[in-house]
Structures are given as C-alpha cells and as structure tokens.
Amino acid sequence: MTATLADVAARAQVSPATVSRVLNGNYPVAAATRERVLRAVDELDYVLNGPASSLAAATSDLVGILVNDIADPFFGIMAGAAQAAIGEERGAREKLSVICNTGGSPERELTYLTLLQRQRAAAVIVTGGALEDPAHQAAVGAKLARLADAGTRIVLCGRPPLPGDSVTATLAFDNRGGGRRLTEHLIGLGHRRIGYVAGPTERTTTRHRLEGHRAALEAAGLARTLDARVVHGSYDRRSGYDAALELLRREPELTALVAANDTVALGACAALRDRGLSVPGDVSVAGFVDLPFSADAVPALTTVRLPLYEAGARAGRLALGLEPAPPGGIATVHGELMVRASTAAPRAL
Amino acid sequence: MTATLADVAARAQVSPATVSRVLNGNYPVAAATRERVLRAVDELDYVLNGPASSLAAATSDLVGILVNDIADPFFGIMAGAAQAAIGEERGAREKLSVICNTGGSPERELTYLTLLQRQRAAAVIVTGGALEDPAHQAAVGAKLARLADAGTRIVLCGRPPLPGDSVTATLAFDNRGGGRRLTEHLIGLGHRRIGYVAGPTERTTTRHRLEGHRAALEAAGLARTLDARVVHGSYDRRSGYDAALELLRREPELTALVAANDTVALGACAALRDRGLSVPGDVSVAGFVDLPFSADAVPALTTVRLPLYEAGARAGRLALGLEPAPPGGIATVHGELMVRASTAAPRAL
DNA sequence: ATGCTGATAGCAAGCGCTTTCTACTGGGCA
C-alpha cells in the first residue's frame, strides 16, 4: 500500500518522530540525518497523510476561498489572485488553497463554510457582496465566529465589514464612492435624465453602488425622478439587456445609463444598439468594475476600475498572516474612474 | 473547546460508536436513539472533525477540480458546473469540491495533484488542454496513477485521453472536428486567404484546433500557404490583437481570420477595427468555444460552441460515480458551429 | 578528571473518529 511515516523511518533508520521533524522543519535535525530521511522519502515516493497530520497537529493546510459565481471574471480574477499569492508562500508547509463556488445560494454558502469548518481550514476568504437578508447575515456571522474560535483566519474581500471581532481583516470596495463619482461624471457631461440598471436587490453591492448614484443625483438636485429610473435585475448580460429596454420604455428621453457592472452595461449596450440607438451618440453607458474585456468593447466602456487582482492577492496574504492586518482590521479599496468612449455629452445640451 | 463525538455521545447517553453510525447512516440505529443523538448534535453545535474522520475511514470527501486559468470563463463555467453537480448529490455525505487554479504552470499542476493526494481526495477532475511536454505529461500521468492506486477517481474534462487505465473517465472536446468545420465554413463562403491566430504552442488544445484548420485547408487544396498564415500567442485578448496585426503585416490581403478561441478572436476584431478594417466587410473573424459574451459582441461572433456547462456537470457526476463511465472510458464532446455576423463572403469574390 | 550544556534523537501518549467483533434484548416459534 501507500508508504507511511513509519516506513520512511524504518528505511532511514531513524524514529518516526525524526522523520516528522524533517518534514515539518521546525526542530533541529542533523544535516546527515535529514539527508538520509529525505532520500528515503524520495525512494518510497512518500506523501504525507494529510488527515492524519491535521488530526495530530489540530490544524490543516487548507485555505478556502468562497465566491458567488466563478464563471464571472470578477470572482475569477480575485480568486485566482488569492490562490496565486497563497501558492507563492515560501517556507511554511505548502497550503492547499481552494475555491468554492456558492453560485449565489445562501445555503451553499453556509454548507461550504461548514465543510471548511469540518476540515479545520487554516483560513477562509469570503469574496463578493453579502446578502441583505439579516437572518442569513447572522447565520454567516455566527459560522465565521465559530471558525475563528477554532483558529481559522477569516478574511473578507470585496465584502462589507462584519460586526464582531472574528474577522481577521476586511478589504471593502468603495462601491458608494465609485458609484457616486461615475454618476457625477455623467452629470458633469450634462446628462440630466439618467437611468440606472441595478443588480439584484438582495445583495449589498447593489445597494451600495446605487446609494452612490443617488448621492450624486441628490447633490445635483436630480434625485426626484430617481426611483422611476431604476430597474433591478441580476448581474448578467441578459438582465442588462432587458433592463435597458424597460428603462427606455419608461423614459424614452433617457440620455445616459449607469449599470451595476460591466457585464450588465454591455448587455444594455446591445439593447440600445438593437433599438437603433448609438452609444454614446444617443445614450451614454457606464459600467462598474472594469473587467478585461470592457476596454475592448465597442465603444470602450467608461467604468469604475476596481483593483481585483491586487485585492485578491492581498486577501491571500492576509489569510496567511504574511501581511499585517490594516488598522482596525478594515481597509477600503477605492475604485478609479475610467473615462472611455461610451460616455459623452448628451446630444441636445 | 470544540465539541467532539464523545461529547455528543455523553450528552445523548449513547456510545461514540452509535453517534458515528447515526452521522454516517449506514448501520441500523433505532429511531428514538437516532433522534436523541441528532438533538445532541444540534445542541452542541457539533461539526464532525474531517481529518479524524478521514484518517479513521481512510477516505476523504474532498474532490479537487484543476483548471488552467480560473479568470477565463472557459474554465469558470466548467468548474462551476462540476461543483454544482457535486453539490447536488443527495444521500451520501456531503462532498467538498474545490477548484484549484494552476495558472497554466506545470509545477503548480503537479503541486496541486500532490496536495490532493496528501488529502487523500475522493476524486479529482482535471480540465482543459494538457501541455505538450512529454516529460510533464509523464509526470502527470504517474501522479494520476498513484492517486488512482490510492482509490481516487480521476476524470479528465476537455483534455485528451491519457494512456493507461488509471483514469476513470475522459470527456474530450472534439477540437479537431470543430476547427475543421469552422474553416470549412469560411472556405464555403469563398475565403481563400485565411489567417490563423493560434494559442500557445505548448498546449494540446492549440495543436488540435490547428490540425482541424489544416485539414480543412488541405481538403480544399489551400494548405500551401498555411504556415505563413499562422501566428501563435497565448489565449488572451491581447495576444489576439497583436497576432492579427502581425498577420495583416505578413499578408495584407487576408480576408478571414480564425482564432484559437473567442477571447483571442475579440482581440483580433479590436485590432482590425483599429486598423480601419470592418468585420466582416473587410475581414471575417471566427472564434472557438462560444463564451456567453461572444453572442453579444459587435458583430456577433461566429464560433464553435462547446457545451462547457454540460461537460463540467457530467464530469462532476462521473467523479462521484453517479453516472456510468462512457464505453471505453472516453467520450468525445462535439462542438456546434454557430454562424453569426462576424463571418461573411469576402468582398471581392 | 568531572560535571554541565547544547545539540539531536527516541519514546509514547494521544488527536477524534470508524469499524469489527461481541453482547444484550425481546419476540416468535417449536
């Protein structure tokens, strides 16, 4: 069968304890002995038994990364970056960082958390907006607290802070600020009739971006008609398409459209195009996040760039304790307004 | 500290053995006893210790899914589908399926495989094209064989079959056939000067799609000039942009461009546009895979649709043994030609 | 010389669970 520590020990003519120490490298072992052990490991093709090791040591080298939708590059980029950062760690025993896709389902989120708790994960990174549902938030909070109790490090990335002190670090995106700046840009161009294609009502991200939008409108004295010009949908392209049509129906004179994210924005562009409207000639369109393809769209999309890769990588380092937590445990990650070709002054200024 | 099986047993006034049997549900336990145990589990907020359980049972409930680039929806969709399929399993003890992003690095691929072996994973799904490097292929093959020996089920998804019998099932994409049909479509439209933006030389996927392209050209007696009209790059948009420019430089009279995948195709479109060429007016462009945004591109992309979601979900079921392996262990997944607006007859027929 | 010290190595006790084997129970049947 598979070789065990004892087999290696026998072959190297040392005790199992010594082999374990060589493998974990935290106890002095004479160079000659070490070499002998390493040779035996190699000859036997020995691979540590993770479960046994985790059981004995009461810790594991699993790091879980929770995402809402892995098919969405927004999450793919963050998760990939976190995994890369974790994989780069040198010195310590190699961590196994794994991505868990909740598909946006609250139950699956909880299930994954339980599964990770069961594995006694070393750390878990939770990415993306939270659900608004207080009951679910409480459940997640409780789960995270239990995990933290058991020694698991918790990092939130692109998610609003959680009350309590179980979270090691939070990297929160400044969705409000970004949303506000985006709409200010549009107002600055002269737009007055601005529609908003929002994300799903049940996510915090949706609300925050929308709040930024509202703030900009209010500051310009344009908030009156806000509600009539907001349509909610999901975070996909199809939803953007439909919502754009709906907004146009409600208010044919719309001169600009702000979308919950880039994917939705591109869907909206498609709808406008199909209606014979040009972007930005007839209607300006703006997105959020700045995914790689947004710069290539036609026209190139004005959007708020979120440093997904950097945030993901940082989350990975924080999860490993390679980087000190920000003061207060919370760092706000700001977006940068990227003005491109999809927004312009409205035709009839 | 955290509650253990023994705590639950004490509380329910039964032996640990009984608790274990209730939790694993494979041994008769009287309904009343079961109920009492379940209540105790609930009251103590007990969560099984995975490592201990895996150690004792010599199996784990971890399923690993290896992908080359999780930021690419090609992988995101497959991996997400596999995870969804695995998460849907009812009855058995909940599996923890996890995605591991190799970033295309051979070493990381091997590292992840070792890490999964260390965890005594129940199954591993390897997605996406393999590296051409024989040494690396052999190393992966050997690793998979060892995993299989240890009882891990192996499923390849979107990857060419491997010699030997360690692989439980292989879902191979018909990249050659798809590539061939795509180019035939172009030839059928009247194109004769067709450029090809290939993927990285080191991946099997690249070669297979290119072989299909070549086959179509040969059948039409057009293979002569093939080599001069192929440029290799990576699988990203940028690479498509650059390659398109290079092809145009080599052969300004090009009337069509086939790309290694949709992302690359869109990059190529951008390049053409920047050069003042219209698609498909001046140059037709075709992709491969049919990612969600390809249908929305302007113009909508002609491509070969690969059923990523279905394949991923099936791979998940195969990994769990929920579905019988295809005869011979290998199933070929065919692509479907999606003719859209980005291809048309060349201007000067 | 003699004891002390730092550097290594081994012993053995678990970590929390699964599972084989054994033990007990009551009812059905002869």
Place this chain on the structure above:
DNA sequence: TGCCCAGTAGAAAGCGCTTGCTATCAGCAT
C-alpha cells in the same frame, strides 16, 4: 416454556501523524 434470531448498542483496537518529555552524547569549562 425454552431457544434462536433479528435488531441494536457498546468495547476497543487502531488509522498515521505530532510533540512534550526524556535520554544520549560530545565538547568544554572548571
């Protein structure tokens, strides 16, 4: 009335590793 069996529950032996403590030993100061 006594025996056997199906149905349940428990005892206990590990699974393969980590780690606190102890043991050994060479070198060195005294």
